[in-house]
Amino acid sequence: MMNTHCEERSDKAICRRLNRSPRSFRSLAMTSGLGDRLFKNLTLLFALSILAIAAAIAWELFKNSALSRHAFGWSFLTRQIWDPVAEDFGALPFIFGTLVSSALALLMAIPLGVGVAIFLAELAPRKVSTACAFLIELLAAIPSVVYGLIGVFVLVPFMRVYVQPFLIKTLGFLPLFRGPAYGVGMLTAAVILAIMIVPFITTISREIFLSVPIALKEAAMALGATHWEVVRLAVLPYSRSGIAGSVFLALGRALGETMAVTMVIGNRPEVMASLLAPGYTMAAVLANEFTEATSDLYVHTLIEIGLVLFAITILVNAVGRLILYKMSPYAEPH
Amino acid sequence: MKKLFAGLIATGLMAAGPLAWADALLINGAGATFPYPIYSKWFDEYHKIHPDIQFNYQSIGSGGGIRQITAKTVDFGATDGPMTDAQLQTAEGWTILHFPTVLGGVVPIYNIEGASGKLNFTQRAISGIFLGKITKWNDPEIQGSNPDIKLPDAVIVVVHRSDGSGTSYCWTDFLSKISSDWKSKVGKGTAVNWPVGLGGKGNEGVSGLVKQTPNSIGYVELIYASHNNIDYGRLQNKAGKFVNCTLASVTEAASSIADKMPEDFRVSITNPPGADAYPAATFTWLLIYKTQVNKDKGQALVDFLKWMLIEGQKYTQDLGYAPLPPQVMEMEKSAIEKIKIK
């Protein structure tokens, strides 16, 4: 198609473009031109640097744990001993503690976080919603050590005096709730982790709920849905991948949290069935013992714990994504 | 809010000021948390006398102090547990010297429902409790040495340190000396494989846990016990006497072995022979390279050490630390001369 008629118009450039052949029209959406290539490569460069940083961290962890990997091999992951004097180490109690406390924390935080987000996005008046969102973001800024202190002075006595005895009395027949009520323990750590990760889920979920296209919600309303059904049918499915994203962020923080956890978990490297028993996590033992470890093997062992945590993060993320993919077969692999 | 804004503006203006400090000599040190209060006092007082010298000490832990001085990322280190021969080897041919600064004592703290006051712990009792062999408060081993206090029939909750620390080193060193069982099963170290008990982070964590958990026992530096108003007990020393931890009994622990003090000052003073000596006491040391490469920093360190021995010791008791015994101070004065400044 000739575009000579464009010469007589004032918007020559636009006219020409609009009259181009279909093929080159499609190519408009692809990157062409110097500006496009530059921009794409710039963003690609920064994106690849993320890959490089993750690889560098993995490499450093791997390199600096050589001594202990050679000393203990794979049995490091299955043994329960932690003896710095005899230099005999096994990471099983820490792996167990990390997984259990994080899983429990997520179990508590996801319904709570999403629930609050729904309330703030759908029910609360806009001003209240914005103000509350601000304040919830502040929760994310509270230093871990402050959470730990509040945990020690407020949560632990509360658990010891009210919650744990109650659980022992009512659910004590289950092995999950046996044992003395120390106040500190796995459950307490999970509670404090849950409080710490709720802001991530809530803030991001709320923002996503507010961004749901009105058209989707109106469509559901036009079909006669109640407000809750609108949320269930239009808002939540649309936001699923975003909520999942916030959950991954929350999980990341839960896995790596040190100070608050170590102050309320009891720090006992033993695998116990009861949630009321003291436990220990990988991040906590790292924080506790790294500054004092002086022998090379000890330091390498601690770094190997960091490596194991790294590997677990990779695995948990992989499993999480798989579940997500299965859940929404029409969604793009995320 | 007004104060905040005004404060922020003021700090903004102050931020311009610090460029003047760039002329001051900054000397960085890292190490033990136990002596942090007294070191910060000393460095502050010293800065008043010598405004052009800034000693910046951060308490990242004894192990951290040892690692950083070996890696030469700081100018001096500090530790509650002396460096082992193996650790000294890793300094690649450079010699690190130990200089004792103050003394501290570790006390057994407890919180017993229905009983208060000072308890006496025999060597068997204290090691048995921490080994998990003695499980109830009214065990004859404990009750026997405390006829005036009625102890309850309650399970003992043991609390120990979760983090590695010089306090644990001192406590486990003491337990190793009084109990061969402990020595073979657990041993001594900044972090050990505790047979029983919950772990609290830091002295603060242990005292917090003990205060809140009924029928519990733990161990902390003397200062934490006295400042937090927690009951702490007497330990039986080598001579068989039940000694309360005081600044005097701690200094006595050091003087009772002063004649056997090795030249490099690396010594353990737990379970010493003195009649009034407290059995769980420890030195804390500064770690300084024998050969100082930086002339100004080296000279500043030497001057500070000399000041510390004469003037510095005067500030110790107000903050709850025991001063060095005179014999050790004399030995140190001559040891300072060993430092060579290039």
Place this chain on the structure above:
Amino acid sequence: MPGTYRHRQWVNNAAFAVTGFCALLTLGVLFFILGYVTMHGISSLSWNFFTKLPKPVGEPGGGMANAIVGTFKLIGLASVVGLPIGVLGGVYLAEYGKGNTTGFLVRYSADIINGVPSIVMGIFAYTVVVLPMRHFSALAGGVALGIMLIPIAVRSTEEFLRLVPMAIREAALALGLPRWKVILRVVIPTAMKGLLTGVLLDLSRVSGETAPLLFTAFGNRFWSSGWMNPISSLPVMIFTYAVSPYEDWHRQAWAAALVLLMIVLATNVGARVLMRNQVKVVA
């Protein structure tokens, strides 16, 4: 029976009652924590706190002026290091990285970095910056915190850019804008509110981190000049003072926690107020 209008109404009310309860619980805990920190910290706030250097225990008149300035410096440096990587990486993922391997790997890497405990991040920055330089520095601290900023920045940037409807992009392309201008001038401004939320959440989280700074920025009782010296910061001071045996230092630790929160609040409020004029509403 289910399906009747009454039943559906009941479900509606019950569901929202549950969310209301969640909100009450969360906000209750939130207000409790904020109140606790304020109550313990407000009594120790004073002119000295904001303007003086720390003093040894027992001496009145000490403050945390250097820690406050240090926190600003470190967060600023961390932003310079981490935000460009995070935001531009997120842009790549949202615009060019859908469904291809590179995109998948980058997303995965960001999530993994997020799971690294803060102390391991500090150890990493220690081996990479402090050891070669042979001394602790604000630079090392900024690097450690900057890396921690990346995952949240990437994730939230990607999520909010994806939320911008295709229609807007197509309209801009149809008008003849090159693709890079479409992204920069149309898509990003549309998603700005969400991007800002993500960035502020990110900065809030990182400003309270202690462990990465212990081995990198180290801490400083005095003013720190430039970027190559150890520097003090509020989280490290809170940690150091909170675990000491002195009541005076405990009070100062709470005051520092309160000041930290106030800084975060002020930053959040300030940024949103500034951005209000530039926000474009989506749909």
